[in-house]
Amino acid sequence: xxxxxxxxxxxxxxxxxxxxxxxxxxxxxxxxxxxxxxxxxxxxxxxxxxxxxxxxxxxxxxxxxxxxxxxxxxxxxxxxxxxxxxxxxxxxxxxxxxxxxxxxxxxxxxxxxxxxxxxxxxxxxxxxxxxxxxxxxxxxxxxxxxxxxxxxxxxxxxxxxxxxxxxxxxxxxxxxxxxxxxxxxxxxxx
Numbered sequence: 179x180x181x182x183x184x185x186x187x188x189x190x191x192x193x194x195x196x197x198x199x200x201x202x203x204x205x206x207x208x209x210x211x212x213x214x215x216x217x218x219x220x221x222x223x224x225x226x227x228x229x230x231x232x233x234x235x236x237x238x239x240x241x242x243x244x245x246x247x248x249x250x251x252x253x254x255x256x257x258x259x260x261x262x263x264x265x266x267x268x269x270x271x272x273x274x275x276x277x278x279x280x281x282x283x284x285x286x287x288x289x290x291x292x293x294x295x296x297x298x299x300x301x302x303x304x305x306x307x308x309x310x311x312x313x314x315x316x317x318x319x320x321x322x323x324x325x326x327x328x329x330x331x332x333x334x335x336x337x338x339x340x341x342x343x344x345x346x347x348x349x350x351x352x353x354x355x356x357x358x359x360x361x362x363x364x365x366x367x368x
Contacts, residue, residue, distance in 0.1 A: 204328070211225075222351065228327045233299055235327040236320060239365075242273055251277045251357075253278055254275060257271050268298070270294065271294040274290070286337070290306065290314060301317065314334070
């Protein structure tokens with residue numbers, strides 16, 4: 179991520195260019211959002227500033243039971259198994275989540291089993307194992323940003339239920355910024 183030095187330390191390197199107006203928006207609490215369509219689903223990336231040190235932000239994000247507070251559609255989030263970190267391998271967890279979503283004229287409940295790969299204080303990768311999706315991946319990265327942390331959350335999902343991809347994209351575009359702001363509010367209140 180290339181951002182002016184007034185906002186971010188020089189160790190930032192995710193590759194996205196942020197304008198000075200976007201910097202200002204991030205510091206004022208906005209969530210930057212980009213979406214792309216896939217054949218059957220959608221991919222979305224959200225960037226948000228959190229006024230907490232990276233280690234504190236990490237501690238909040240890796241408390242996966244709290245994700246029900248961050249994302250209101252998630253009604254259950256439970257770690258099933260933990261594999262301890264070694265010098266050469268990151269921490270791996272197995273996570274089970276259930277979400278309920280109502281949009282337009284129907285509602286759906288989805289469940290997903292994920293492998294969660296943690297690179298301490300830097301990155302969390304969510305990889306699909308099984309569930310009511312045909313595919314799901316998400317990456318959450320943390321980068322120092324002044325006195326706080328920049329969180330980049332990228333998610334790509336294709337549900338098994340037959341939903342047009344534009345509806346998936348619209349639902350994610352509508353929900354994700356609010357969910358990210360809720361995440362920040364809950365983390366900062368802890």
